[in-house]
Amino acid sequence: MKLTFLGTSAGKPTRDRSVSALALELDQDNKWYLFDCGEGTQRQIMQSRLHTGKLDAIFITHMHGDHYYGLPGLISTKKLDMALNPLSIYGPKGIKKFLECAVDISEDNLGYILNIIEYTNEQEFEFEKFSLKILPLVHSKDSSAFYIKENDISNKLDEEKLKKAGLEASPLCGELKKGKRITFEGREFEPEELMLETIYGRSAIIAGDNSKPDILGNYLQNLDLLVHECTYTQEVYDNLQKKVMHTTAKDLGVTAQKKNIKNLIANHINPRYNKNNTLDVDTIYNEIKCNYDGKLFIADDFDVYYLNKEKFLSKISLLD
Numbered sequence: 001m002k003l004t005f006l007g008t009s010a011g012k013p014t015r016d017r018s019v020s021a022l023a024l025e026l027d028q029d030n031k032w033y034l035f036d037c038g039e040g041t042q043r044q045i046m047q048s049r050l051h052t053g054k055l056d057a058i059f060i061t062h063m064h065g066d067h068y069y070g071l072p073g074l075i076s077t078k079k080l081d082m083a084l085n086p087l088s089i090y091g092p093k094g095i096k097k098f099l100e101c102a103v104d105i106s107e108d109n110l111g112y113i114l115n116i117i118e119y120t121n122e123q124e125f126e127f128e129k130f131s132l133k134i135l136p137l138v139h140s141k142d143s144s145a146f147y148i149k150e151n152d153i154s155n156k157l158d159e160e161k162l163k164k165a166g167l168e169a170s171p172l173c174g175e176l177k178k179g180k181r182i183t184f185e186g187r188e189f190e191p192e193e194l195m196l197e198t199i200y201g202r203s204a205i206i207a208g209d210n211s212k213p214d215i216l217g218n219y220l221q222n223l224d225l226l227v228h229e230c231t232y233t234q235e236v237y238d239n240l241q242k243k244v245m246h247t248t249a250k251d252l253g254v255t256a257q258k259k260n261i262k263n264l265i266a267n268h269i270n271p272r273y274n275k276n277n278t279l280d281v282d283t284i285y286n287e288i289k290c291n292y293d294g295k296l297f298i299a300d301d302f303d304v305y306y307l308n309k310e311k312f313l314s315k316i317s318l319l320d
Contacts, residue, residue, distance in 0.1 A: 001026060001150065001202050001307040002316075003227070005299040006044035007036075008267040010231045010246070011066055016275075017301050018044050019066040020268060022206060022227065026129040026150065031056035035146065035206045041070035042077050048302060053083035059132070060091035061208025062143035068095070072102040079111045086113040090125070092142055093118050119144070130201070135219060137210035139245045144208055147219050150201030155179075161194045202307055209268065211245035213255040220259035224311045228252055229268030230298075233287050236272070236279070249284045253291030263313035264292065267299040 002025040009017035019038030023045075031054055034041070045052065052074070060068045068091065078087065089095065096116045099105050105114050119125075121136045121144070130150045137143040155177045162168045165184065172182045176191045183189075204225040205216060213220075213228055220226065231246035249266070256264045266288060273279050281298045288296055295313050297305065307313050 001204065001225075003265070003305045003307075004048055004050065005265075005267060005301060005303045005305075006034075006041055006048065007038050008269055008299045008301050008303075009066075010229070010268045010270045012271065013038075013040060014271045014274065017269065017271075019070075020061075021070065022267075023048070023050055024148070024206070029129050030054060031128075034058045036061055036067040036208070037070040037074060038066045039069040042074040044301070045074075051083070052078045052081055053085060055083075055087060056085075057088040057090065057127075059146055059206075060089070060095055061137075061145070061206075062139060062141050063092055063094050063098075064141055064209065067208065068098070071099060075099070075105075075110065075114065076103055084112040086115065088115040088117060090117045090119050092144065135205070135216055137208055138212045138215050139209045143210060145210070145216060146206045148204045148206065150203070152201050153199040154195075156196045156199070158194055158196045165189065165194065167194070199309065202309070202311060204307070209245070210247055213247055213252055214258070220255065220261060223259065223261045225263045225265070225307050225313060226256060226261050227265045227267065227299075230266035230284055230288065231268055231270045233273075233279070233283055236270075249287035250291060253288035256288075256294060257292040261292075261294055262311055263295045263307065264288070265297045265299050265305065265313075269298070 004023040006021035006023060007018035009019050013019050018040050020036040021038055021041040021044060022035040024033045032050060033056060037058055096118055107113055119134050121134055124133045130148050133147040135145040135147055137145055157173060167184060172184055175182050176194055179191050181190055202224045207228045209229055229247050230249050230252050232248050234248045234250040237248045273281050273284055285298050304316050305313055306316050
C-alpha cells in the first residue's frame with residue numbers, strides 16, 4: 001500500500017506546500033486512486049511519477065475549496081492527454097452540480113465516461129482490491145473519512161505442500177482454490193491442508209477536516225494506518241480569536257495512543273508552521289509525540305510512504 005502526498009497545506013497553498021491531495025496505490029494493481037483534489041493538483045501529478053491515464057477514481061472528503069477546486073482542470077486535462085479511460089468521482093452532495101457548472105461533463109465533450117457518485121454516511125463501496133466505507137466527521141461543513149480495508153488473501157495454495165503430494169501441476173488445484181475437497185491417487189485432501197495461512201489485508205483511514213478525531217470510534221482501534229489533519233498545535237489553537245473546527249497535535253496524539261493506532265501520518269498543516277518561522281513542523285511532531293508512541297510522520301508534498309504486509313510504515317524514495 002503506497003501513499004504519495006501531492007498537497008499537505010491547510011486552506012491555501014504556500015511556497016512549499018500545495019493544498020489537499022493524496023494518491024493511493026495497492027500492490028499488484030495497475031490503477032491508482034486520488035483522495036481530495038485541491039487547486040493545482042494536476043500540476044502536482046505532473047511533477048510526480050503518477051499518470052492520469054491510470055487514475056481510476058477520485059474521492060472528495062468535503063466541499064471546501066482547498067479539497068476540490070482542482071477537479072475541473074484535472075478532468076479537462078485528462079481529455080487533452082488522451083487518457084480516455086473511465087473515471088469515477090465520489091463526493092458529498094453538491095459535487096455533481098459543481099462539476100456540471102464548471103465543465104461540460106458529457107461523454108461527448110470529455111471523450112470518456114465520467115461517473116459521479118454522491119455518497120452518504122455509512123455507505124460502502126467495493127473495488128477490485130479493497131472496500132471503502134464513508135465515515136462522518138465533525139467540521140464546519142459535512143466532512144467524511146474513508147475507511148479502507150484491503151481484501152484478505154485466503155485462497156493461495158502452498159507450493160511446497162502441493163509438490164510433496166504430487167499435485168503441483170494438477171487441474172485439481174482449481175477445485176482446492178474454490179474450497180472443495182479433492183481425491184487424488186486414492187487419497188482425499190481438504191483445501192485447508194494445502195493452503196497457505198490467510199494474509200489479512202491492511203486497513204487505513206484517510207480523513208478529511210475534522211475537529212474530533214475520536215469521532216471515528218472503533219474504526220480506529222488497532223488500525224494499521226491513520227492519515228489525519230493536524231492543522232494547529234494546542235497553544236496556537238487556544239489563542240485563536242476565532243475558533244475553527246480542526247484537530248490539534250495534542251488531540252491527535254492522545255486519540256492515536258488511546259486507540260493503539262500502529263502508524264500515523266499527519267497532514268493539512270497550517271501555513272504558519274514553516275522553516276522561516278519560530279513555529280515549524282517539528283513543533284507539531286513533538287506535540288504529537290508527547291502523547292503517542294507509535295510510528296509517526298508529518299507529511300510534506302511529494303513524500304511517498306509504503307505500508308507493507310507486516311503493517312510496517314516507511315518513507316521511501318520517489319524512484320521506488
